[in-house]
Amino acid sequence: MLIYEKDSLGRSFLEIVFLNAGSIFAPDGVANFAKEIINRGTKEKKERFFNELEEDAININFNVNHEYFTVSLKCLNSKRKKAIDKLTELFSNLNLTEEAFEKTKKEIIAKKENLKNNNDYIANKNLYRAVFENTPLALPVIGEDIENITLYDVKNFISEKLTQNTILINGGAEFEYEKFLNILPKGKKEKYPFFHPKQKDIKETKKLQQSYIYFASDFNINKNELHLAKIATFILGSGGFGSRIMEEIRVKKGYAYSAYAFNTFKKTHKLLSGYMQTKLENTEDAINTLKNIINDFIDKGITKEELSDAKKFLLGSEPLRNETLAQRLLKKFNEIYLELPKDYYKKELDLIKNTSIDEVNNFIKKYQNIKNLSFSILTNE
Helix, strand or coil: CEEEECCCEEEEEEEHHHHHHHHHCCCCCCCHHHHHHCCCEEEECCHHHHHHHHHCCCEEEEEEEEEECCCCCCCHHHHHHHHHHHHHHHHHECCCCHHHHHHHHHHHHHHHHCCCCCCCHHHHHHHHHCCCCCHHHCCCCCCCHHCCCCCHHHHHHHHHHHHHEEEEEEEEECCCCCHHCEEECCCCCCCCCCCCCCCEEEEEEECCCCCCCCCCEEEECHHHHHHHHHHHHHHHCCCCCHHHHHHHHHHHHCCHHHHEEEEEEECCEEEEEEEEEHHHHHHHHHHCCCCCCCHHHHCCCCHHHHHHHHHHHHHHHHHHHHHHHHHHHHHHHHHHHHCCCHHHHHHHHHHCCCHHHHHHHHHHCCCCHHCCCCEEEEEEC
């Protein structure tokens, strides 16, 4: 699937997405390890390879999440051919030596050690570990057991997952990328699994001066309800000041500096998620307050004033979400990846504009299960 958009600023952007190459399609931590070792450059030039790119203002980045692996390439239009040549050079002779492997392993272990100080990361990781217990989503992308990863695991991932037949190309200007594709193995597509979260709480303690609270519930909506979910969750918690959660938890009770809820709609899972931080002594009451807010939201629905305010913001801010090339390309990618109707995001504005209060409230009542919240609490010992 090819997606193009002309860039009038003299820049080119190419994003190569390898589907079926996220961390859930590989042994623990291997997909992330592959991403990191590719940054070791070629066998001959090693990291000097990337210094050569800088001389031509060519930027190549790699990223991986639970669901897919991404190669992002940015350059001037005049450097498109050279950029593809360099990408082809890299993948033709990756630095998959024992030396590069051991150096990469040490760096990943060091990164994991640093993450022990990132309390938001810990709380969110624990949430996924609880609600997606015994599934690949329970493991963080970086992995848990780095020591057991072998060079064979990494080589096998690269040869079996970074392949021609799993590619989706998202480009801001036309590249002649066939040269790069031709060096990749054919490969085969796999069907994406879908995971339903279970309701389960998890608690971890360490020396802290405040509590970090992350929460989620199952929100497996239909594709034709996306606009309704956007409106409902904006009013509930993604709209910042004025949203139910922020107004009650921060403004009225002063429990948290920030408190949000948002939709997490992926190919493998769909959640209503959120987070807040609060003083240690307010932890239990903040959680109970959140439960009451969501119960009231389900039972009573929204008001006409809330719907009007949500429409004004969502419709008024949409142009800001289409300002950059990257923003527009991300929407085009999501239309294909999430199998949405063609030009869905353009049509969504009319859907939001014409939505009635009864439609939103009937939608909210339909998904009673968002009351079944799971909590990940990181608090003081």
